[in-house]
Amino acid sequence: MHPLPDQPDLYAALRASGAAPQDLPALIAASPAPVAARLRVADHGLLRAILRAGRGQPAIPTAPQISAHLQGQSFAPLFRPDIASGPTLALLTNGEHPDMPAFSDRAFDAWFAAKGIPYGIGTYGEDRSVYRTAQFADAISPERRTRHLGIDVFAPAGTPLYAPLPGRVLHLTYNADPLDYGHTLILQHCAGDVPFYTLYGHLAATLPDLLEPGAPVAAGQHIADLGDWPENGGWAPHVHFQIMTDMLGQTGGNFYGVGHSSLWDVWQSICPDPNLILRLPDSAFILS
Secondary structure (H helix, E strand, O other): OOOOOOOOOHHHHHHHHOOOHHHHHHHHHHOOHHHHHHHHOOOHHHHHHHHHHHOOOOOOOOHHHHHHHHHOOOOOOOOOOOHHHOOEEEOOOOOOOOOOOOOOOOHHHHHHHOOOOOEEEEOOOOEOHHHOOHHHOEOOEOOOOOEEOOEEEEOOOOOEEEOOOOEEEEEEEEEOOOOOOEEEEEEEEEEOOEEEEEEEEEEOOOHHHHOOOOOEEOOOOEEEEEOOOOOOOOOOOEEEEEEEOOOOOOOOOOOOOEEOHHHHHHHHHHOOOOHHHHOOOHHHHOOO
């Protein structure tokens, strides 16, 4: 087993190594001590996904099956009235709205309310400058995780959310760090015999009263309400909705909400476009 070189971006070195995912422990053992130490603290599920991609394989082997399954299903609306049935505003963050306060600025609430539009949409895959901080870095690469892995839907605090599809409660968690998810729900679902997951972040403190871990959830069931400041992590009221084809090494009721641009193909396999479920028109994601 060839050791990984000691370089700033170990994700790139892993992708280029040609190693198989099952060889990760041997690869770590063969590498210089500083490299091995960095790799040991990383999410090994993510590292194995990168190794698969480096060998020309799907980063998550079951991802194509899950995406095909979702494409063939119909879903209950996440909000009532359905987001797709009325006007929306694409809340793009890279200068498209020069006067728009940041989502973490309380002034955003008044700005959005003045638009008189029921739902604001934050897009999947957007490269957001707000994430170029140390909070979104790790020991494996100097690159920040800036690519948004979910779809955001902005609406007033307290707005109910409904399960788009049946499943069971995997995690009910309060992720308390500033600019984290706040109250968070993760549901587990099945695509045939293959599990996958949906995440709902920035929820209200009503969450533990509505659900409990392990409980079944029916499509159309009231599962959560949009949280207000600061119970939702310190953001304007919205839900971050995300699909995960694999939980990687994450077991504590949290999951990455943004990914690396250089690994975007890997992250798309881990977290495919949530519009597979929401079914919003293309116009929801662009400024008219």
